[in-house]
Amino acid sequence: AASFDAVAFDEVLPPGRSRDEQLALASRYRYATLAATPWLVDEIDGAAEGAGVDPLALFAASIEEIWTVRPSQATGGVTVDGRCSDMVAAPPATPDGHVWVAHTNDLSPISEASVAAIEWRVSGQPVVFSLGIGPWISVGWNSAGLSLTGNELAPNDERVGVPRLLMVREQLTARTLDEAVAMALRPDRASSYNTVFAHRDGRVVNVEGSATDAEITTTSAAGTLAHTNHYACERMRRYEGDPDYARRSAVRLGRALDLLDGPATR
Numbered sequence: 001a002a003s004f005d006a007v008a009f010d011e012v013l014p015p016g017r018s019r020d021e022q023l024a025l026a027s028r029y030r031y032a033t034l035a036a037t038p039w040l041v042d043e044i045d046g047a048a049e050g051a052g053v054d055p056l057a058l059f060a061a062s063i064e065e066i067w068t069v070r071p072s073q074a075t076g077g078v079t080v081d082g083r084c085s086d087m088v089a090a091p092p093a094t095p096d097g098h099v100w101v102a103h104t105n106d107l108s109p110i111s112e113a114s115v116a117a118i119e120w121r122v123s124g125q126p127v128v129f130s131l132g133i134g135p136w137i138s139v140g141w142n143s144a145g146l147s148l149t150g151n152e153l154a155p156n157d158e159r160v161g162v163p164r165l166l167m168v169r170e171q172l173t174a175r176t177l178d179e180a181v182a183m184a185l186r187p188d189r190a191s192s193y194n195t196v197f198a199h200r201d202g203r204v205v206n207v208e209g210s211a212t213d214a215e216i217t218t219t220s221a222a223g224t225l226a227h228t229n230h231y232a233c234e235r236m237r238r239y240e241g242d243p244d245y246a247r248r249s250a251v252r253l254g255r256a257l258d259l260l261d262g263p264a265t266r
Contacts, residue, residue: 026060028160029190036188040166047135062136063163064152065190084151086196086227087256088204093223099198103149105131105138125173137168144175145200150193151229154241155210161190171195177203185214194227208232210239226256 017025034041044062048055060066083106090099107115111133118135120128130140139149148171167189174180177199184195184207192209206217206225215233219225230246231237232253240246 022066023056023060025066026056026063029063029065029163030056030059032160032188032190033162033166036162036186037166037170040162040169043169044135044166062165063190064165065158065163083252084229085252085256086149086151086194086225087260088196088198088219088225089260090198090202090204090219090223090225093219093260099202099204101147101149101196101198103139103196107133107138120172122173126175128172130172136165137172140168140172142172142174146172146174146177146180147198148172148180148195150195151227153192153194153208153210153229153231153239154245155191155239156241157211157213157239158191159211161188161211162186164189164191164193168193168195171197177201177205181205181207181216184209194229196225196227208236210236213239220261222261224257224260226253226260228253228256 030041041059044059045055048058051058083104085104087102088099091097094100114133116132116134118128118130118132118137120130126142126144126146128140128142130137132138132140137148141147148168167183167186171180171183174183177197180197184192184197189209189211191211192207192214194209195207197205197207204219204225206227208215208217208227208231210231213236215236217225217233228249230242230249230253231240232250
């Protein structure tokens with residue numbers, strides 16, 4: 001139960017919303033998820049039963065769309081996550097011909113004790129190894145050869161639907177890269193991350209998404225790719241919900257690209 005401290009969320013309720021109002025809103029997301037992908041709800045309910053907590057409260061804690069404070073809006077000493085960086089090198093950038101994926105997931109120091117490594121063995125699904133907080137996945141890899149990392153964004157078109165945090169669990173059941181991308185683009189999503197998929201077939205796909213749109217990119221001609229916590233694709237910039245923080249994230253992205261390619265190659 002210690003892994004599910006997030007369900008005691010009375011002290012971090014969004015401004016102007018009571019606990020009952022937050023749970024009522026969460027029930028709408030739960031209904032949408034139950035209608036679309038019931039097994040995702042079953043897994044959260046099972047975790048709630050095992051931890052001895054209210055299933056709806058645990059599901060509510062799984063909905064970043066109703067909890068997230070924009071990084072530039074953090075006040076009162078609140079630490080806000082959103083400093084993830086992904087760097088990918090693939091042929092011809094790698095001397096061994098393999099794909100290399102580097103990821104930082106900069107959670108706050110108080111989160112360290114709750115980080116869990118989980119091996120998921122579910123009949124009919126690839127075996128998955130993941131790292132995250134409790135049952136919620138930050139990064140993962142499966143026995144079908146899929147790697148999933150990515151970056152939190154601040155989309156301005158969030159809506160009721162399947163929460164992005166639970167979508168990650170579904171994506172890690174994919175057996176092919178194309179299947180994983182299709183899951184990331186599901187039309188009933190509440191919002192989206194920027195998701196970096198790599199596969200043992202050598203392909204790399206970056207899905208920069210929002211609730212209603214997405215841009216798909218891959219490695220450069222040099223075989224490199226980087227992404228941080230803002231909308232970097234020109235067409236997707238209209239969905240940026242935190243432009244002040246986006247400018248800071250862009251500095252990090254520029255540094256990542258310099259490390260991968262060198263400033264002379266861009």
